[in-house]
Amino acid sequence: MARILVQTADFDTGAELGRLTAGRSDIGGIGCFVGTVRDTAAGRKIAALTLEHYPAMTERALAAIAAEAERRWELLGCTVIHRVGRLAPGANIVLVLAASAHRQAALEATAFLIDWLKTKAPFWKKEELADGAATWVEARETDTDAAARWSA
Amino acid sequence: MARILVQTADFDTGAELGRLTAGRSDIGGIGCFVGTVRDTAAGRKIAALTLEHYPAMTERALAAIAAEAERRWELLGCTVIHRVGRLAPGANIVLVLAASAHRQAALEATAFLIDWLKTKAPFWKKEELADGAATWVEARETDTDAAARWSA
Amino acid sequence: MSDALPLTVLYFAWLRERTGVAEERVVPPPGIANVAALVDWLAGRSAGHAAAFADRAVVRCAVNQEFADPATPLHAGDEVAFFPPVTGG
Amino acid sequence: MSDALPLTVLYFAWLRERTGVAEERVVPPPGIANVAALVDWLAGRSAGHAAAFADRAVVRCAVNQEFADPATPLHAGDEVAFFPPVTGG
Numbered sequence: 078m079a080r081i082l083v084q085t086a087d088f089d090t091g092a093e094l095g096r097l098t099a100g101r102s103d104i105g106g107i108g109c110f111v112g113t114v115r116d117t118a119a120g121r122k123i124a125a126l127t128l129e130h131y132p133a134m135t136e137r138a139l140a141a142i143a144a145e146a147e148r149r150w151e152l153l154g155c156t157v158i159h160r161v162g163r164l165a166p167g168a169n170i171v172l173v174l175a176a177s178a179h180r181q182a183a184l185e186a187t188a189f190l191i192d193w194l195k196t197k198a199p200f201w202k203k204e205e206l207a208d209g210a211a212t213w214v215e216a217r218e219t220d221t222d223a224a225a226r227w228s229a
Numbered sequence: 230m231a232r233i234l235v236q237t238a239d240f241d242t243g244a245e246l247g248r249l250t251a252g253r254s255d256i257g258g259i260g261c262f263v264g265t266v267r268d269t270a271a272g273r274k275i276a277a278l279t280l281e282h283y284p285a286m287t288e289r290a291l292a293a294i295a296a297e298a299e300r301r302w303e304l305l306g307c308t309v310i311h312r313v314g315r316l317a318p319g320a321n322i323v324l325v326l327a328a329s330a331h332r333q334a335a336l337e338a339t340a341f342l343i344d345w346l347k348t349k350a351p352f353w354k355k356e357e358l359a360d361g362a363a364t365w366v367e368a369r370e371t372d373t374d375a376a377a378r379w380s381a
Numbered sequence: 382m383s384d385a386l387p388l389t390v391l392y393f394a395w396l397r398e399r400t401g402v403a404e405e406r407v408v409p410p411p412g413i414a415n416v417a418a419l420v421d422w423l424a425g426r427s428a429g430h431a432a433a434f435a436d437r438a439v440v441r442c443a444v445n446q447e448f449a450d451p452a453t454p455l456h457a458g459d460e461v462a463f464f465p466p467v468t469g470g
Numbered sequence: 471m472s473d474a475l476p477l478t479v480l481y482f483a484w485l486r487e488r489t490g491v492a493e494e495r496v497v498p499p500p501g502i503a504n505v506a507a508l509v510d511w512l513a514g515r516s517a518g519h520a521a522a523f524a525d526r527a528v529v530r531c532a533v534n535q536e537f538a539d540p541a542t543p544l545h546a547g548d549e550v551a552f553f554p555p556v557t558g559g
């Protein structure tokens with residue numbers, strides 16, 4: 078039921094919201110998160126971010142994460158779009174939408190989806206610094222902690 | 230700093246997102262909540278919802294709620310738009326956007342803004358049922374509970 | 382004993398419907414010094430007012446656009462609003 | 471002793487860069503029955519492979535597109551992927 082996309086192209090959040098809610102009047106709230114490329118990381122200027130992924134596994138992992146959200150909350154729709162490739166500062170990286178009859182479910186599912194995606198979907202970020210150096214972003218413990226709070 | 234609007238007109242979530250992030254590359258995440266009119270309430274079919282408010286107090290109360298969010302989280306922008314007047318099922322009621330360098334702050338601030346708005350901003354909903362009867366919506370204890378968790 | 386206070390009183394939602402009034406300017410008699418005393422006095426103005434204030438546990442109040450409680454003191458020129466618990470969002 | 475297993479091995483992010491290989495088909499010798507044993511054997515294939523697997527605590531694995539651990543058993547034809555902890559979103 079979830080709409081899952083992995084693409085190099087940008088996404089249009091307004092259009093995705095419209096698609097999720099079109100013709101429906103059973104939805105009470107839609108939670109949304111948009112992740113974007115920041116121009117600094119640990120105080121260093123970022124020229125670009127490159128997102129690599131594991132194509133055969135990615136959509137499957139995202140579908141499993143969305144299915145888990147649909148199991149935990151009564152969702153009326155759910156969208157996950159993740160971009161891959163080289164992205165400039167300010168660009169969109171990821172979109173999560175979760176619609177429900179009730180706002181608490183929509184907001185919690187949105188937070189759950191992005192937390193789990195950050196620790197369970199096979200994407201890797203490489204930062205290009207302004208001076209030309211490039212380094213793979215290291216996983217953050219806070220992301221693991223954020224995902225772990227949903228295990229309880 | 231927050232953008233606060235109370236209006237009868239619909240809002241355009243995509244355009245508001247664009248306005249919040251235009252020309253910026255210091256944002257890492259934007260949390261968003263859109264509240265919409267459901268066509269049923271307690272099993273009864275709803276023909277329309279009318280939102281009344283206290284004009285002299287409303288924008289002031291919303292600005293105070295946004296200022297509190299900006300005090301609690303490092304936000305890079307914040308938008309609250311609330312519609313008033315008669316709204317049909319499926320229509321937008323409220324939009325909350327919160328942008329931050331970090332996703333956790335953006336998501337928490339979004340949840341905080343809508344929870345506090347539901348208990349501290351002077352809006353009242355009246356439901357028109359399909360049979361013509363009209364009743365004022367009663368405040369829900371779960372909304373008070375949701376707002377109370379931010380007091381800790 | 383305090384002086385008489387000219388006040389603007391506003392009613393919203395079902396309090397407006399029960400009183401039949403959206404806004405009224407009143408000058409309560411001397412001694413009406415806080416919100417609780419004002420409510421007692423307003424409730425006697427009409428059957429509609431009495432109905433509006435019949436269950437005071439579900440009536441909320443703002444004085445000069447800030448949430449107030451029964452003990453909030455009143456001053457000449459204050460804008461006092463009565464309404465049910467809010468249900469926006 | 472188990473038979474030889476023809477496997478497809480994939481490397482992502484800095485594991486791809488260190489091994490210099492995105493994908494390789496390998497037939498490990500008999501006895502390589504799980505992920506841990508495969509890593510031991512792969513680490514001996516080249517200096518780049520040794521560098522990629524130098525710190526196994528930071529290497530994650532998937533078998534047939536599902537997250538796996540060192541004890542996960544392997545079967546002929548499996549697709550085994552090695553990568554660092556994920557950093558998407």
